[in-house]
Amino acid sequence: MYDIIYNSPLFKGLTIVELNTLFLQIQFQVKTFRSGEILAHAGDDVNRVILLLNGRLQGEMIDFAGNSLKIEELEPPQMVAAAFLFGPKNIFPVYLSAKTDGKILVIPKKEFIVLLSRESRVMVNYLNIVSGKAQFLSGKITFLSLKTIKEKIAYYLLQKMKNGESGIIKVEQTQTNLADLFGVTRPSLTRTILEMEKRGILKWSRDQVSISDLKQLNLILGR
Amino acid sequence: MYDIIYNSPLFKGLTIVELNTLFLQIQFQVKTFRSGEILAHAGDDVNRVILLLNGRLQGEMIDFAGNSLKIEELEPPQMVAAAFLFGPKNIFPVYLSAKTDGKILVIPKKEFIVLLSRESRVMVNYLNIVSGKAQFLSGKITFLSLKTIKEKIAYYLLQKMKNGESGIIKVEQTQTNLADLFGVTRPSLTRTILEMEKRGILKWSRDQVSISDLKQLNLILGR
DNA sequence: ATTAAATTGTAACAATAGTTACATTTACAG
DNA sequence: CTGTAAATGTAACTATTGTTACAATTTAAT
Numbered sequence: 292m293y294d295i296i297y298n299s300p301l302f303k304g305l306t307i308v309e310l311n312t313l314f315l316q317i318q319f320q321v322k323t324f325r326s327g328e329i330l331a332h333a334g335d336d337v338n339r340v341i342l343l344l345n346g347r348l349q350g351e352m353i354d355f356a357g358n359s360l361k362i363e364e365l366e367p368p369q370m371v372a373a374a375f376l377f378g379p380k381n382i383f384p385v386y387l388s389a390k391t392d393g394k395i396l397v398i399p400k401k402e403f404i405v406l407l408s409r410e411s412r413v414m415v416n417y418l419n420i421v422s423g424k425a426q427f428l429s430g431k432i433t434f435l436s437l438k439t440i441k442e443k444i445a446y447y448l449l450q451k452m453k454n455g456e457s458g459i460i461k462v463e464q465t466q467t468n469l470a471d472l473f474g475v476t477r478p479s480l481t482r483t484i485l486e487m488e489k490r491g492i493l494k495w496s497r498d499q500v501s502i503s504d505l506k507q508l509n510l511i512l513g514r
Numbered sequence: 515m516y517d518i519i520y521n522s523p524l525f526k527g528l529t530i531v532e533l534n535t536l537f538l539q540i541q542f543q544v545k546t547f548r549s550g551e552i553l554a555h556a557g558d559d560v561n562r563v564i565l566l567l568n569g570r571l572q573g574e575m576i577d578f579a580g581n582s583l584k585i586e587e588l589e590p591p592q593m594v595a596a597a598f599l600f601g602p603k604n605i606f607p608v609y610l611s612a613k614t615d616g617k618i619l620v621i622p623k624k625e626f627i628v629l630l631s632r633e634s635r636v637m638v639n640y641l642n643i644v645s646g647k648a649q650f651l652s653g654k655i656t657f658l659s660l661k662t663i664k665e666k667i668a669y670y671l672l673q674k675m676k677n678g679e680s681g682i683i684k685v686e687q688t689q690t691n692l693a694d695l696f697g698v699t700r701p702s703l704t705r706t707i708l709e710m711e712k713r714g715i716l717k718w719s720r721d722q723v724s725i726s727d728l729k730q731l732n733l734i735l736g737r
Numbered sequence: 738a739t740t741a742a743a744t745t746g747t748a749a750c751a752a753t754a755g756t757t758a759c760a761t762t763t764a765c766a767g
Numbered sequence: 768c769t770g771t772a773a774a775t776g777t778a779a780c781t782a783t784t785g786t787t788a789c790a791a792t793t794t795a796a797t
Binding site for chain 1: 597598599600601602603607627630631634637638640641642644645646647648649651652654655658659697
């Protein structure tokens with residue numbers, strides 16, 4: 292078990308020996324689950340840490356387009372519902388069900404608090420996880436608040452350019468995928484891309500986009 | 515000072531005496547700022563805790579409609595950029611500027627980590643703050659991913675009913691306000707409301723809405 | 738009670754995106 | 768090299784929302 296949680300975001304930075312010592316001091320359970328089993332219902336109390344050791348779970352996921360009811364698979368060794376253990380509403384936002392057989396590590400919230408104050412590396416790890424979620428969501432909201440497809444394209448491309456350099460952007464996505472990511476239909480996306488091409492803003496050829504008029508692109512976002 | 519932070523979400527639950535003792539053990543600064551001053555630029559490193567003691571600051575705010583660039587005022591004794599102290603991206607998401615003269619409490623991140631592991635009540639408080647942010651954002655995304663005005667109305671009303679009971683809902687908002695909250699135009703909202711009335715789903719009279727057909731209302735959200 | 742301001746109702750038209758269906762082009766397996 | 772599947776281009780039509788402007792109604796202050 293310790294070899295698995297050794298690699299988890301929550302316990303990273305600790306040695307296996309340290310993990311062993313730490314877990315001697317707290318109460319926890321390892322539970323097995325069977326494929327198809329429902330581990331938590333939406334609305335259930337979150338009063339424990341659940342760390343997926345092996346197997347696959349599925350739950351809600353926020354995708355790029357914010358279709359929040361889409362289902363995401365959790366892979367080991369991820370934490371379940373990390374942002375719902377604390378805060379005002381300690382309930383599962385969605386169903387949590389098993390796609391395969393597997394095992395979870397369960398730590399009661401009280402024990403977890405002890406653990407956090409005893410081992411500051413775990414505390415920092417956990418803070419990183421929860422903060423990361425908040426940051427992720429914050430970014431999604433920025434994207435979601437873009438109203439038109441043109442704006443979404445502009446934002447997407449400008450983001451890609453930041454991590455890059457020149458006016459040529461590699462898009463490792465098909466338009467079909469992008470449309471899905473944006474939460475729009477594929478023909479609408481294509482239509483908008485072609486319109487932007489006609490206006491001389493960019494040139495989109497398969498997996499490569501070249502920006503011809505950066506000013507106009509920024510203008511779309513009101514910058 | 516301690517009388518102010520005594521009431522802050524971050525330090526609540528501790529007595530003034532305990533706060534005094536705690537602050538003797540860590541490094542911190544109290545800084546004054548002047549109206550108009552920019553306390554942090556978007557992109558600046560977040561390597562410190564900032565707690566507003568008095569005065570008013572303004573920064574980015576995510577509103578109900580997700581217009582993320584709207585400006586929100588921070589009031590004392592709130593924390594600034596709580597979700598950006600940890601996590602992968604430790605940078606201010608927005609400008610932070612002063613609306614009035616005032617004072618802030620500044621604790622370097624390193625010191626703050628010491629503080630968190632030394633006083634688990636503060637740790638739990640902080641976890642509650644960050645988790646609360648994540649939960650808030652998660653809720654906003656659920657709302658933002660509703661595509662049509664009809665869906666937004668349905669979601670809004672059903673949320674209101676949860677905390678209530680009967681088929682009569684008090685809406686302490688004008689349609690003008692609601693439209694703004696939803697991120698749509700007022701005539702469009704009115705039009706949609708009237709259409710829903712025509713279909714016998716609800717009856718909207720000023721500040722009071724009565725649901726005539728709960729099933730249809732749920733159906734709009736695909737439930 | 739009267740008036741000004743705020744709120745709500747309405748309508749014509751424009752803009753944007755979804756829907757559906759099919760044509761064309763490209764990639765790639767055999 | 769060829770055939771098939773995937774990706775992209777295109778078009779007509781519908782649905783939804785925005786825009787603008789004004790009318791009707793309600794609220795609240797004097």
